[in-house]
Amino acid sequence: ERADYAKEILGIADAWEYTRGSSEVVVAVIDTGVDYTHPDLVDNMWVNERARAGSFGVDDDGNGYVDDVYGYDFNSNRPNAFDDNKHGTHCAGIIGASQNGFGTYGVSPKVRIMPVKFLSATGSGSTDAAIRSVNYAVDNGAQVLSLSWGGGWRSELLNQALQRAVQKGVLVVAAAGNEASDNDSFASYPANYPNVIAVASTDEGDALSSFSNYGQTQVQIAAPGSRIYSTLPGGQYGNLSGTSMATPQVSGALALALSLDRGLSRVSLERKLCDTSRKILLSETVCGRMDVAALIRSVAQD
Numbered sequence: 001e002r003a004d005y006a007k008e009i010l011g012i013a014d015a016w017e018y019t020r021g022s023s024e025v026v027v028a029v030i031d032t033g034v035d036y037t038h039p040d041l042v043d044n045m046w047v048n049e050r051a052r053a054g055s056f057g058v059d060d061d062g063n064g065y066v067d068d069v070y071g072y073d074f075n076s077n078r079p080n081a082f083d084d085n086k087h088g089t090h091c092a093g094i095i096g097a098s099q100n101g102f103g104t105y106g107v108s109p110k111v112r113i114m115p116v117k118f119l120s121a122t123g124s125g126s127t128d129a130a131i132r133s134v135n136y137a138v139d140n141g142a143q144v145l146s147l148s149w150g151g152g153w154r155s156e157l158l159n160q161a162l163q164r165a166v167q168k169g170v171l172v173v174a175a176a177g178n179e180a181s182d183n184d185s186f187a188s189y190p191a192n193y194p195n196v197i198a199v200a201s202t203d204e205g206d207a208l209s210s211f212s213n214y215g216q217t218q219v220q221i222a223a224p225g226s227r228i229y230s231t232l233p234g235g236q237y238g239n240l241s242g243t244s245m246a247t248p249q250v251s252g253a254l255a256l257a258l259s260l261d262r263g264l265s266r267v268s269l270e271r272k273l274c275d276t277s278r279k280i281l282l283s284e285t286v287c288g289r290m291d292v293a294a295l296i297r298s299v300a301q302d
Contacts, residue, residue, distance in 0.1 A: 011293025
Protein backbone atom coordinates (compact mmCIF):
# COMPACT_ATOMS: atom_id res chain seq x y z
CA GLU A 1 0.00 0.00 0.00
CA ARG A 2 1.31 3.41 -0.91
CA ALA A 3 0.64 6.50 1.16
CA ASP A 4 1.55 10.08 0.34
CA TYR A 5 3.25 12.69 2.52
CA ALA A 6 -0.13 13.93 3.78
CA LYS A 7 -0.66 10.91 6.04
CA GLU A 8 2.51 11.77 7.95
CA ILE A 9 1.83 15.52 8.13
CA LEU A 10 -1.68 14.89 9.46
CA GLY A 11 -0.59 12.29 12.03
CA ILE A 12 -2.86 9.55 10.66
CA ALA A 13 -0.93 6.68 12.31
CA ASP A 14 -1.36 8.31 15.73
CA ALA A 15 -5.06 8.96 15.10
CA TRP A 16 -5.49 5.28 14.24
CA GLU A 17 -4.37 4.31 17.75
CA TYR A 18 -7.93 5.35 18.66
CA THR A 19 -10.03 4.52 15.60
CA ARG A 20 -9.83 3.66 11.90
CA GLY A 21 -13.38 4.78 11.29
CA SER A 22 -16.74 3.04 11.24
CA SER A 23 -19.17 1.74 8.64
CA GLU A 24 -21.86 3.54 10.67
CA VAL A 25 -20.53 6.87 9.43
CA VAL A 26 -21.59 7.95 5.93
CA VAL A 27 -19.75 10.59 3.92
CA ALA A 28 -21.40 11.80 0.71
CA VAL A 29 -19.01 12.60 -2.11
CA ILE A 30 -21.06 15.03 -4.20
CA ASP A 31 -18.99 15.22 -7.35
CA THR A 32 -18.48 13.50 -10.73
CA GLY A 33 -19.55 10.18 -9.22
CA VAL A 34 -17.38 7.39 -7.82
CA ASP A 35 -16.09 4.20 -9.43
CA TYR A 36 -17.90 2.02 -6.91
CA THR A 37 -16.31 -1.13 -8.43
CA HIS A 38 -12.76 0.09 -7.63
CA PRO A 39 -11.04 -2.68 -5.60
CA ASP A 40 -9.90 -0.13 -3.01
CA LEU A 41 -13.37 1.42 -2.63
CA VAL A 42 -15.88 -1.38 -3.22
CA ASP A 43 -15.90 -2.59 0.40
CA ASN A 44 -16.55 0.90 1.75
CA MET A 45 -19.33 2.02 -0.56
CA TRP A 46 -22.69 3.07 0.81
CA VAL A 47 -25.24 0.77 -0.76
CA ASN A 48 -28.98 1.35 -0.73
CA GLU A 49 -29.84 -2.17 0.43
CA ARG A 50 -33.57 -1.78 -0.03
CA ALA A 51 -33.08 -0.74 -3.64
CA ARG A 52 -30.59 -3.59 -4.21
CA ALA A 53 -32.90 -6.21 -2.71
CA GLY A 54 -36.01 -4.79 -4.37
CA SER A 55 -37.56 -4.98 -7.79
CA PHE A 56 -36.02 -3.42 -10.88
CA GLY A 57 -37.88 -0.30 -11.96
CA VAL A 58 -39.51 0.20 -8.55
CA ASP A 59 -38.80 2.81 -5.86
CA ASP A 60 -38.53 0.12 -3.19
CA ASP A 61 -37.62 2.40 -0.28
CA GLY A 62 -39.97 5.24 -1.23
CA ASN A 63 -37.18 7.83 -1.29
CA GLY A 64 -38.34 9.18 -4.65
CA TYR A 65 -35.59 7.49 -6.69
CA VAL A 66 -35.82 4.22 -8.58
CA ASP A 67 -33.01 1.62 -8.46
CA ASP A 68 -30.58 3.96 -6.69
CA VAL A 69 -28.34 1.17 -5.38
CA TYR A 70 -25.14 3.22 -5.59
CA GLY A 71 -26.50 6.71 -5.12
CA TYR A 72 -27.86 8.81 -7.94
CA ASP A 73 -26.68 10.68 -11.01
CA PHE A 74 -28.41 14.07 -11.05
CA ASN A 75 -26.45 15.13 -14.11
CA SER A 76 -28.20 12.52 -16.28
CA ASN A 77 -31.17 11.88 -13.96
CA ARG A 78 -30.53 8.17 -13.64
CA PRO A 79 -29.65 5.79 -10.80
CA ASN A 80 -26.08 4.98 -9.73
CA ALA A 81 -23.46 7.69 -9.54
CA PHE A 82 -20.72 6.14 -11.66
CA ASP A 83 -17.67 8.31 -12.32
CA ASP A 84 -16.97 9.09 -15.99
CA ASN A 85 -14.41 11.78 -15.12
CA LYS A 86 -11.99 10.71 -12.32
CA HIS A 87 -12.35 13.59 -9.88
CA GLY A 88 -14.95 12.05 -7.57
CA THR A 89 -13.16 8.69 -7.38
CA HIS A 90 -9.92 10.44 -6.37
CA CYS A 91 -11.74 12.38 -3.64
CA ALA A 92 -13.44 9.20 -2.40
CA GLY A 93 -10.11 7.40 -2.00
CA ILE A 94 -8.66 10.23 0.06
CA ILE A 95 -11.59 9.88 2.45
CA GLY A 96 -11.91 6.14 2.66
CA ALA A 97 -9.86 3.82 0.45
CA SER A 98 -9.71 0.46 2.25
CA GLN A 99 -6.67 -0.65 4.18
CA ASN A 100 -6.36 -3.99 2.41
CA GLY A 101 -2.68 -4.45 1.60
CA PHE A 102 -2.68 -2.94 -1.89
CA GLY A 103 -3.16 0.38 -3.61
CA THR A 104 -3.52 3.14 -1.06
CA TYR A 105 -5.68 3.91 1.99
CA GLY A 106 -7.85 6.79 3.10
CA VAL A 107 -7.89 8.93 6.23
CA SER A 108 -10.82 6.83 7.48
CA PRO A 109 -10.34 3.36 5.94
CA LYS A 110 -13.54 2.10 7.59
CA VAL A 111 -16.30 4.43 6.45
CA ARG A 112 -19.25 4.44 4.08
CA ILE A 113 -18.89 6.58 0.97
CA MET A 114 -22.17 7.65 -0.63
CA PRO A 115 -21.63 8.56 -4.30
CA VAL A 116 -23.78 11.39 -5.60
CA LYS A 117 -23.15 12.72 -9.10
CA PHE A 118 -24.12 16.10 -10.48
CA LEU A 119 -20.97 16.98 -12.42
CA SER A 120 -20.62 15.70 -15.98
CA ALA A 121 -17.69 13.87 -17.59
CA THR A 122 -16.20 17.30 -18.31
CA GLY A 123 -16.75 18.49 -14.74
CA SER A 124 -19.62 20.90 -15.24
CA GLY A 125 -23.01 20.83 -13.55
CA SER A 126 -26.08 22.90 -12.83
CA THR A 127 -26.96 24.55 -9.53
CA ASP A 128 -30.31 22.77 -9.65
CA ALA A 129 -28.58 19.37 -9.84
CA ALA A 130 -26.27 20.40 -6.99
CA ILE A 131 -29.27 21.28 -4.81
CA ARG A 132 -30.96 17.95 -5.55
CA SER A 133 -27.68 16.17 -4.79
CA VAL A 134 -27.36 17.85 -1.39
CA ASN A 135 -30.97 17.03 -0.52
CA TYR A 136 -30.56 13.40 -1.63
CA ALA A 137 -27.42 12.95 0.50
CA VAL A 138 -29.02 14.46 3.60
CA ASP A 139 -32.31 12.58 3.19
CA ASN A 140 -30.48 9.27 2.76
CA GLY A 141 -28.40 9.56 5.91
CA ALA A 142 -25.08 11.23 5.07
CA GLN A 143 -23.45 12.81 8.14
CA VAL A 144 -20.72 14.61 6.20
CA LEU A 145 -20.99 16.26 2.76
CA SER A 146 -17.72 16.56 0.85
CA LEU A 147 -17.98 19.27 -1.83
CA SER A 148 -14.82 19.50 -3.95
CA TRP A 149 -16.18 22.02 -6.43
CA GLY A 150 -17.00 25.66 -6.85
CA GLY A 151 -18.03 28.31 -9.29
CA GLY A 152 -21.04 30.28 -10.32
CA TRP A 153 -22.87 33.03 -8.53
CA ARG A 154 -24.37 32.89 -5.08
CA SER A 155 -27.58 30.83 -5.13
CA GLU A 156 -30.10 31.40 -2.35
CA LEU A 157 -31.66 28.00 -3.12
CA LEU A 158 -28.33 26.16 -2.82
CA ASN A 159 -27.63 28.09 0.37
CA GLN A 160 -31.03 26.99 1.74
CA ALA A 161 -30.28 23.34 0.92
CA LEU A 162 -26.93 23.58 2.71
CA GLN A 163 -28.42 25.34 5.75
CA ARG A 164 -31.08 22.63 5.95
CA ALA A 165 -28.25 20.07 6.06
CA VAL A 166 -26.47 22.05 8.77
CA GLN A 167 -29.65 22.35 10.84
CA LYS A 168 -29.92 18.55 10.75
CA GLY A 169 -26.41 18.32 12.22
CA VAL A 170 -24.67 17.45 8.95
CA LEU A 171 -21.08 18.67 8.49
CA VAL A 172 -20.55 20.46 5.18
CA VAL A 173 -16.97 20.65 3.87
CA ALA A 174 -16.11 22.55 0.68
CA ALA A 175 -13.07 23.42 -1.40
CA ALA A 176 -11.87 27.02 -1.04
CA GLY A 177 -11.03 27.18 -4.76
CA ASN A 178 -7.95 27.09 -6.97
CA GLU A 179 -7.66 30.68 -8.21
CA ALA A 180 -4.99 31.81 -5.69
CA SER A 181 -7.64 34.34 -4.69
CA ASP A 182 -8.77 35.86 -1.39
CA ASN A 183 -12.23 34.54 -0.52
CA ASP A 184 -12.64 37.40 1.98
CA SER A 185 -12.61 39.83 -0.96
CA PHE A 186 -14.08 37.70 -3.75
CA ALA A 187 -16.59 35.14 -2.54
CA SER A 188 -16.25 31.58 -3.83
CA TYR A 189 -19.28 29.30 -3.59
CA PRO A 190 -20.20 26.94 -2.01
CA ALA A 191 -17.16 27.62 0.24
CA ASN A 192 -18.42 31.05 1.31
CA TYR A 193 -21.93 30.04 2.38
CA PRO A 194 -22.47 30.25 6.16
CA ASN A 195 -21.63 27.20 8.29
CA VAL A 196 -19.57 25.59 5.52
CA ILE A 197 -16.05 24.40 6.45
CA ALA A 198 -13.99 25.90 3.62
CA VAL A 199 -10.64 24.20 3.01
CA ALA A 200 -7.41 25.65 1.61
CA SER A 201 -4.61 23.47 0.24
CA THR A 202 -1.06 23.02 1.53
CA ASP A 203 1.99 21.28 0.06
CA GLU A 204 4.76 18.96 1.30
CA GLY A 205 6.48 21.87 3.03
CA ASP A 206 3.34 22.92 4.95
CA ALA A 207 3.09 26.09 2.86
CA LEU A 208 -0.08 27.25 1.15
CA SER A 209 -0.27 25.60 -2.29
CA SER A 210 0.48 28.11 -5.05
CA PHE A 211 -3.01 27.66 -6.56
CA SER A 212 -4.99 27.70 -3.31
CA ASN A 213 -7.57 30.30 -2.40
CA TYR A 214 -7.31 31.63 1.14
CA GLY A 215 -9.21 33.92 3.50
CA GLN A 216 -8.50 34.95 7.05
CA THR A 217 -12.20 35.03 7.89
CA GLN A 218 -13.85 32.91 5.17
CA VAL A 219 -11.53 29.87 4.85
CA GLN A 220 -11.68 27.77 8.01
CA ILE A 221 -8.79 25.38 7.65
CA ALA A 222 -5.96 24.11 5.46
CA ALA A 223 -5.02 20.52 4.63
CA PRO A 224 -2.62 18.84 2.18
CA GLY A 225 -3.87 19.12 -1.41
CA SER A 226 -0.75 19.28 -3.60
CA ARG A 227 0.23 16.03 -5.37
CA ILE A 228 -2.04 13.69 -3.43
CA TYR A 229 -1.98 9.98 -4.32
CA SER A 230 -5.38 8.31 -4.50
CA THR A 231 -7.76 6.06 -6.42
CA LEU A 232 -8.74 6.63 -10.06
CA PRO A 233 -11.47 4.88 -12.09
CA GLY A 234 -10.79 1.45 -13.54
CA GLY A 235 -8.76 0.23 -10.59
CA GLN A 236 -6.10 2.85 -11.21
CA TYR A 237 -4.18 5.27 -8.96
CA GLY A 238 -2.47 8.60 -9.42
CA ASN A 239 -1.59 12.04 -8.09
CA LEU A 240 -3.87 15.06 -8.39
CA SER A 241 -3.60 18.54 -6.87
CA GLY A 242 -6.22 21.04 -5.76
CA THR A 243 -8.30 22.30 -2.89
CA SER A 244 -10.45 19.41 -4.20
CA MET A 245 -7.89 17.03 -2.68
CA ALA A 246 -7.58 18.99 0.59
CA THR A 247 -11.34 18.91 1.18
CA PRO A 248 -11.70 15.10 1.49
CA GLN A 249 -8.78 15.04 3.96
CA VAL A 250 -11.02 17.12 6.25
CA SER A 251 -14.15 15.10 5.43
CA GLY A 252 -12.28 11.89 6.27
CA ALA A 253 -10.97 13.32 9.54
CA LEU A 254 -14.49 14.35 10.60
CA ALA A 255 -15.68 10.81 9.76
CA LEU A 256 -12.92 9.41 12.00
CA ALA A 257 -14.01 11.71 14.82
CA LEU A 258 -17.67 10.69 14.44
CA SER A 259 -16.68 7.01 14.53
CA LEU A 260 -15.29 7.59 18.04
CA ASP A 261 -18.26 9.63 19.24
CA ARG A 262 -21.46 9.44 17.23
CA GLY A 263 -23.13 11.85 19.64
CA LEU A 264 -20.71 14.68 18.93
CA SER A 265 -22.65 17.73 17.75
CA ARG A 266 -21.72 19.53 14.55
CA VAL A 267 -20.80 22.68 16.47
CA SER A 268 -18.58 20.95 19.01
CA LEU A 269 -16.83 18.88 16.32
CA GLU A 270 -16.17 21.98 14.22
CA ARG A 271 -14.79 23.72 17.31
CA LYS A 272 -12.49 20.77 18.03
CA LEU A 273 -11.31 20.72 14.42
CA CYS A 274 -10.32 24.36 14.80
CA ASP A 275 -8.89 24.19 18.31
CA THR A 276 -6.63 21.22 17.56
CA SER A 277 -5.22 22.53 14.27
CA ARG A 278 -1.58 23.56 13.90
CA LYS A 279 -1.41 27.31 14.36
CA ILE A 280 0.27 28.13 11.06
CA LEU A 281 -1.15 29.94 7.98
CA LEU A 282 -3.27 32.09 10.28
CA SER A 283 -3.21 35.02 7.85
CA GLU A 284 -4.68 32.69 5.19
CA THR A 285 -7.16 30.70 7.29
CA VAL A 286 -9.22 31.00 10.47
CA CYS A 287 -7.88 27.90 12.24
CA GLY A 288 -4.57 26.90 10.66
CA ARG A 289 -3.60 23.51 9.24
CA MET A 290 -5.60 20.46 10.32
CA ASP A 291 -3.95 18.01 12.72
CA VAL A 292 -5.88 14.74 12.63
CA ALA A 293 -3.91 13.13 15.48
CA ALA A 294 -4.68 16.05 17.78
CA LEU A 295 -8.34 16.14 16.71
CA ILE A 296 -8.90 12.44 17.43
CA ARG A 297 -6.99 12.63 20.73
CA SER A 298 -9.23 15.51 21.78
CA VAL A 299 -12.40 13.56 20.89
CA ALA A 300 -11.10 10.46 22.69
CA GLN A 301 -10.37 12.41 25.87
CA ASP A 302 -13.88 13.78 26.20
